[in-house]
Amino acid sequence: MNTYHIPVMLKETLQFLQVKPKAWYIDANLGGGGHTEGIIKARSKVLGIDLDPEAIREVAKNHHLEVKLINDHLQAISADLILYQSNFAHMGEVVKKLQLDKILGVLFDLGVSSHQLEKPQRGFSFNLEAPLDMRMDPQHMTVTAADLINALHENELTQLIQKYGEERYAKRIAKKIVEERKKQRIATTNHLAQIITSVRPKSKADRTHPATRTFQALRIAVNDELHSLKEALPQVLEVLSPGGRLVVISFHSLEDRIVKNFFKDENKKGSIKIITQKPLIPSEEEVKTNPRSRSGKLRVAEKL
Ligand SMILES: C[S@@+](CC[C@H](N)C(=O)[O-])C[C@H]1O[C@@H](n2cnc3c(N)ncnc32)[C@H](O)[C@@H]1O
Incomplete structure (x- = not known):
């Protein structure tokens, strides 16, 4: 089992992304790479983005990739997996820099990873004595x-x-x-x-x-989380190919409201089709085995 973070609603995410071989997908919240792993197993390619250098290093280690420091940010690159330390609010710029085309899906799995919560030095948890920090990217914030x-x-x-x-x-x-x-x-x-x-x-x-x-x-x-999400969502429509899917898993009502309103507005403009009229929630069985999944809500849209 992945001790860094257990991916939430993995089966549903892969189903809704409709992962096709050899196409590019963006995992905007790489974390421990659980969702990324699922996409790669379907013989697809992933650009994994995370603010946190520990996430980039963890997934690079698991995939035996060399991590390089480029312009003061970590990157690791292979034919089917690119790991890129960045705020997902810069997704458009990152995709342009890497010259990726035909992106068929973008996934957001918002919030913090279990690793961030459980590592006392990061200061995210009230259960662990630590300096009050909470920065996802301690070097740049x-x-x-x-x-x-x-x-x-x-x-x-x-x-x-x-x-x-x-x-x-x-x-x-x-x-x-x-x-x-x-x-x-x-x-x-x-x-x-x-x-x-x-x-x-x-x-x-x-x-x-x-x-x-x-x-x-x-x-x-x-971490200026809500602003980053608001900045990132319109960029998804710029990078996604027509027919490509956007899947967002959120964990509290503030995030979910932003996603819901974005979907509603873009649907009105005719730029997306909403696939999930109501958000999906994790099964009882998933909540039992992974209590951290309990507040997850998954919404899906397709670019027209
Ligand atoms: C819930 S975890 C993702 C877990 C991952 N899907 C998995 O299965 O292992 C959220 C991750 O998103 C990262 N993150 C949060 N906000 C971000 C942002 N604005 N830009 C990039 N990464 C962000 C966090 O550092 C954390 O590693």
Whole structure:
């Protein structure tokens, strides 16, 4: 089993991508390469993009590819697999640089990998004591979660937690953060989690950790996730061949809304056909074996 990350809705993704041999596909969220592996097994070719150098190195190692540092970003290239360290918001530029044509599918599997969550030094998880970091590309991004927590005004913090975490207790949490940081800089995941837990009630219906929504909000802000997705989606229509498929797996309503609205607008313009009227969710069996898949929603469109 892949310990880096278990791919979510793999069977459904491959079915909807309608993978054909010898064509190019883009995996915009390479991660541990689980979906990429599935596409390559169907004798197709993949451009795998990820912001995170650890993802590029992991998949390169598994495919015995040499990683090179080009213009300060990692790349590994073979006949049927190209690994490229980049934000998927630059997809159009990357495809042009590599001179790839006839791309028959693009996949987004948004969010963070299990590897990122489980490696304490990355600072994504409230369960592991670590510096509050959360940068997907620590080399090129300069602002960490700790920087935001310690620098934003109280009302900016409230807005950030409300908007990106959809947290109803945002105001209370922001107030407590500002109070606590006057005593001491908030520098670790545990410290922040304790602060949130001390003021956020745990409802009976909600079995998630009280810090879940605030941590999600910080991660989205640090990595500018929603903006990147909004930038990337129109580029997919530029790089995709007619008849090519776009598959997006999202993990929270903010991402899913962006995808849903993009599909609706482009469908109206006549540039795509929506294949999934309602998003697909993982089977009960998948959720049992891989609980991290539980909030996944998969939407598919075809370029006309
Ligand atoms: C859920 S994981 C992908 C897992 C992968 N599909 C697999 O099966 O192993 C999401 C990955 O997307 C990357 N990522 C997130 N936002 C990105 C962005 N804007 N551009 C490029 N990569 C991004 C993360 O670094 C992470 O490795």
